[in-house]
Amino acid sequence: xxxxxxxxxxxxxxxxxxxxxxxxxxxxxxxxxxxxxxxxxxxxxxxxxxxxxxxxxxxxxxxxxxxxxxxxxxxxxxxxxxxxxxxxxxxxxxxxxxxxxxxxxxxxxxxxxx
Amino acid sequence: xxxxxxxxxxxxxxxxxxxxxxxxxxxxxxxxxxxxxxxxxxxxxxxxxxxxxxxxxxxxxxxxxxxxxxxxxxxxxxxxxxxxxxxxxxxxxxxxxxxxxxxxxxxxxxxxxx
Numbered sequence: 001x002x003x004x005x006x007x008x009x010x011x012x013x014x015x016x017x018x019x020x021x022x023x024x025x026x027x028x029x030x031x032x033x034x035x036x037x038x039x040x041x042x043x044x045x046x047x048x049x050x051x052x053x054x055x056x057x058x059x060x061x062x063x064x065x066x067x068x069x070x071x072x073x074x075x076x077x078x079x080x081x082x083x084x085x086x087x088x089x090x091x092x093x094x095x096x097x098x099x100x101x102x103x104x105x106x107x108x109x110x111x112x113x114x
Numbered sequence: 115x116x117x118x119x120x121x122x123x124x125x126x127x128x129x130x131x132x133x134x135x136x137x138x139x140x141x142x143x144x145x146x147x148x149x150x151x152x153x154x155x156x157x158x159x160x161x162x163x164x165x166x167x168x169x170x171x172x173x174x175x176x177x178x179x180x181x182x183x184x185x186x187x188x189x190x191x192x193x194x195x196x197x198x199x200x201x202x203x204x205x206x207x208x209x210x211x212x213x214x215x216x217x218x219x220x221x222x223x224x225x226x227x228x
Contacts, residue, residue, distance in 0.1 A: 004157075035218070043158070043201070043218035090157045105157025 002026065004093050004106035012112045018079040021109045025072050025093030032074040033103065034066060037088040046089075049074055050096070078111075086113045118202045123223040132189040134222050136202030139183050147178060147185045150201045152221070158201060162187070189224075197226045 005024045013019050025032050034046040045058040049068035066076040072093075078085055088110050092103040119137040126132045138147070146165050150158035162169055164176040164185070175188040189196060199221040 042220045045217070088155070092157065102160040102163075103158075105159065108155070108157055110155070 004091060004104050006089075006091050006106040006109050008109060009107065010110045010112075012114065013081050014114050015081055015083060017081050018077060019081060019111060020075055020077045021089055021091075021111075023074045023076075023091030023093075023106060025074070025091075026104055029093040029095055029104070030072055031094045031096055032068055032072065033092045033094075034074070034076050035090045035092065036060070037090060037108070038086075043090070046076065081113045083113050085111065087111060117217065118204055118219050120200075120202050120219060120222045122220065123225065125225050125227065126192055127227050128193055129191050132192050132196070132224060132226075134187045134189075134200055134202075134224070135184055136187070137184050138202070138204045141182050141204055145182075145204045147176065147182075148203045148205070149174070149176065149187045150203065150218075152199045152201065158218070161200075192224075192226045194226050194228060197224060199223050 004026055007022045011019060023032055031048060031050045033048040035043050036046055037043045046060055046064055047057045047066050048055050049066060052068045052070060063079045066074060068074045074091065088108045090105050090108045092105045094103045120134065124132065124134060146163055148163040149161040151161050152158040162171055162174045162176045164178055166178050166182060169176045177186045177188065185202065187200060201218050201221040203218060
C-alpha cells in the first residue's frame with residue numbers, strides 16, 4: 001500500500017506570495033491533518049479534514065487554510081507569506097481521525113520564505 | 115487536554131536498553147498514550163500505543179503504572195539508527211473523532227553513540 005505523499009518536497013517563496021501544498025493520503029483513509037514544524041515551536045497542529053469538512057483547527061491565523069476533495073486528497077494554502085512561515089509542513093492521514101488509530105505521516109514539504 | 119512532560123534529551127550507547135519516561139498528570143479516563151519517533155527531515159512514525167499495564171510490539175515496550183500519570187517507553191538494545199526524537203502523546207480516541215486533541219510536545223532527542 002502506498003504511503004502518504006506530499007508535493008512539492010521543497011519550495012522557495014518570497015514574502016507576500018501565496019503557496020499551495022498538496023497531500024495524498026493512504027488509500028481508504030478519510031482523515032487528513034496538517035502540521036507545521038519549526039525548530040523553535042516544534043510540531044504544531046494546523047487543521048484536520050474528514051470527508052471534505054474541517055473538523056478541527058489549531059491556533060493559526062486565517063492566512064492558513066485548507067480543503068479536502070472527494071477523493072480525500074487535501075491541499076493547504078498559505079497567503080501573504082511571512083518569513084516566520086518557513087517550516088516543514090507535514091500531512092498525516094488516518095482511517096477516521098480517531099487518536100486511537102495510527103496517523104501516517106508524509107515526508108513533508110520544506111517551505112523557505114525569503 | 116492532558117499535557118505531557120518528557121526529558122529534552124538523552125544519551126545512550128549501542129546495545130543498551132533505553133527508557134524514556136513521560137509524565138501526564140492530568141490524563142483523562144478515556145485517554146490513550148501514544149509514542150511516535152521522528153528522524154530529521156521526515157514525518158513522525160507511530161511506535162506504540164497503550165491504555166494501561168504493559169504493551170509490547172516488535173520494536174518497543176510501553177509500561178503504564180496503575181495511576182496512569184506517567185508512562186515509560188522502553189527500547190531494547192538500541193542501535194545508531196535509533197537516534198531520533200521521541201514524542202509522547204495523550205489523547206481521547208473518542209474526542210469527536212478528531213485528531214485535533216493530539217498535542218506534540220518538544221519530544222525527547224535520543225542520541226545513540228557507538
